[in-house]
Amino acid sequence: MNELDLITRLTKSLPANDAVVVGAGDDCAVLDLGVPGRLLLFKTDAVVEGVHFTPDTPPEQIGHKALARCLSDIAAMAGTPTAALVTLALPLGFDPARIEAIYTGLNALARRHGVAIAGGETTTNPGGLLLSIALLGWVEAGRCVRRAGVEVGDALFVTGELGGSLAGKHLSFEPRLAEARWLAVHFLPHAMIDLSDGLASDLRHLLQAGREARGAELLARALPVSRAAKLAHREGRSPKPPVLAALTDGEDFELLFAVTSREAVLLQDAWRKQFPNLSLKCIGKVTTGTAVTIRDQHGSKSLPRHGYVHFADGAGG
């Protein structure tokens, strides 16, 4: 049994109560605790040495990444973050200066977004450093954007550029909180998710979150391929063609969302005025059925579930 199958089994029969509006399976848990007109967002995420960072990673960036990942999930539901707790699992013989530097990075990001660090816990972790963040946020009841909600014909948008994040962006990205708030206030997307696993995977999470699964048609030319992905391929550091990197690299922490097609042009114009330094690309549209296809100059091909291998064949051919 792999991790995904295990999660599916574990989340099948979790204890629930009236406070839970959205449980496991979205970017954050959504709770109604009686704040008039507001829902609470609740998220945890951990980064682990050897998995999400290395012993060589600048410690300030470890702290930044740990909190930024959770902030990105609050952004994905158009929320505003409020307060976090930090669980620090320390290896034996840890270096206190390294831990202090981790907090320097974490605190700087927290201050920039008005997030309080309200405490936490330290424990011993014989295997290595692990940093887990628990984060609370809130969103107006009418502005909470979930993964579920795409409609056939919706235009699919992504912020920023995709691919090649491991060259550095995964440690220094800025969570798209202001952008998501603005979107929710002015265009209220039907559905939204932050890109952590890679566009090909996370697009499916979006399309399959509702009661009825949907498909999508992407335009290869419209994908905002990052300079980092192009460079990595050109310089031989990555075997992936850039478009494939943009589809599958993961850890982009950009927003993917769906709005009605008639709002697409209006949105593009308004976005350019509001966020002149961050690209917004319409990459395709939501379709009936459940297939995800991608069209390039050679025609249309399907993007299978674990599609990067398949697509790599095509793109490389």
Next chain:
Amino acid sequence: MNELDLITRLTKSLPANDAVVVGAGDDCAVLDLGVPGRLLLFKTDAVVEGVHFTPDTPPEQIGHKALARCLSDIAAMAGTPTAALVTLALPLGFDPARIEAIYTGLNALARRHGVAIAGGETTTNPGGLLLSIALLGWVEAGRCVRRAGVEVGDALFVTGELGGSLAGKHLSFEPRLAEARWLAVHFLPHAMIDLSDGLASDLRHLLQAGREARGAELLARALPVSRAAKLAHREGRSPKPPVLAALTDGEDFELLFAVTSREAVLLQDAWRKQFPNLSLKCIGKVTTGTAVTIRDQHGSKSLPRHGYVHFADGAGG
């Protein structure tokens, strides 16, 4: 630098905001998020293989312990728990059946206390299994009991029995949620803490939480020494005299609290009727100064900060 010194440094200048009523340093963080008349309680705690449990620990008890520790902290502030997230850091080659059994224990405890498991996160932890719980609860604004608040002359009470927890109780204890709620409604303690580090340590946390540190005078005869602590000593499994075990063993997860001395008798009577199966003992009183002393048939001696060595000498002599 040890863990405690590090925590002191890290918590000195944490980012704050208007939502934080109580930050680092109490049993839970306390937040005001705008629920009329209510405060939010926010807590995280992690259990780690090789530290809090072993590869032989029945997995249901691992899950139970992980959640129960957090519930005990909600109890210590007289709160009601609402919803939890579970962060599961899995070693390579984990056994899915073990993880499912962990959830069985965790879910059973959650259901018993009406707590929703609203999701969580899994990640890889090369060093071994780590389970971190983030828990939300609430308390009426007027009934939140903090660590700070003891007054000179207050009677000090503990629930249950102390010492010898490692013989089994640390894996199966029931958090004192109902008892703490009842206390807050009927007697509103001046201060309260749950006993995780051991009475000698946690009493000092209570006495030193306020702006002005206080002392205490304990009666050795009044300490509710557990049968497990007595047996462990008698059978040679522990070198600690039972009273010393009750003072220093830790992981008791009972409540220690302070009420005015004139309420002490009234409380004892009401408690016996309400909780006939759980002992409540008045173990001493709050004094001026900052010294903590303990009196037995040979007289009064001081219980130094890292006092168990000293006291062991006396008790063993």
